[in-house]
Amino acid sequence: MDTIVKILSEFKGNYSTIIGLGGGSSLDVAKYVSFKLKKTKILIPTTFGSGSEVTRISVLKINGKKTSFHDDNLLADVAIIDPFFIRNTPMNIIKNSAIDACAQCTEAYDSKNANPYTRFFCKLAFDILEDSILNENYEMLPYGSLLAGLGFGNSSTTLGHALSYVYSNEDISHGHALAFTTTIAHKFNNSIFFDRFLKIVKKLQFTKINLKQDIQNASELILLDRKHLENNPRKVLKEEIVTLLNKINKNELRI
Numbered sequence: 001m002d003t004i005v006k007i008l009s010e011f012k013g014n015y016s017t018i019i020g021l022g023g024g025s026s027l028d029v030a031k032y033v034s035f036k037l038k039k040t041k042i043l044i045p046t047t048f049g050s051g052s053e054v055t056r057i058s059v060l061k062i063n064g065k066k067t068s069f070h071d072d073n074l075l076a077d078v079a080i081i082d083p084f085f086i087r088n089t090p091m092n093i094i095k096n097s098a099i100d101a102c103a104q105c106t107e108a109y110d111s112k113n114a115n116p117y118t119r120f121f122c123k124l125a126f127d128i129l130e131d132s133i134l135n136e137n138y139e140m141l142p143y144g145s146l147l148a149g150l151g152f153g154n155s156s157t158t159l160g161h162a163l164s165y166v167y168s169n170e171d172i173s174h175g176h177a178l179a180f181t182t183t184i185a186h187k188f189n190n191s192i193f194f195d196r197f198l199k200i201v202k203k204l205q206f207t208k209i210n211l212k213q214d215i216q217n218a219s220e221l222i223l224l225d226r227k228h229l230e231n232n233p234r235k236v237l238k239e240e241i242v243t244l245l246n247k248i249n250k251n252e253l254r255i
């Protein structure tokens, strides 16, 4: 949000179009700026996983905490998706964005907010992403990520994402956190994707994560995230969140 305030004060608006080029965070800044200034927006992702180029969501950090804004006017006017950008992408970025796309489409498939249209995109997205990751055919990731964006962008992610933000607040990257939080959430929800998701996480090899803050406090914070939790297929209580965070700390699923 600080970046947006700076851009808005420096560039007063003598132009017609804003082009967002970069990863999910850069696109979210471009989206929010053009939303505020009511300008045309062209989004060109260079990493593939956030789906930001086709969603009505902008995730911004406010006072160090990730906050998501939802509005139809945040949608891109034009999105250009080109796998050219994946060729020189470091493996660490590929794996973090690929697991985000996998988390988005599988959580959204199970979401209470899903419908046959969004499930179609989510299922197809996961099939493509899974094949691309397990066979190291990364040029297909942009297409899988685009379909995931169309699916989850019109339904919603759930418990896996809700659990992840307390790790983001400790500077663990979004994808890295999801590798653990979405896996444990799929187990909790008895998701049809649990085994396949775990296999992908193991293939991508993430280092263990550990929540430093007090687990009771973190659970209370997570419980406030109604946007994600109300769409979760199973009701979640505070004690259950505590148990899930403890399981992640002990790495019970041996990720």
Ligand SMILES: [Zn+2]
Pocket: 050, 100, 104, 161, 174
């Ligand atoms: Zn995500």
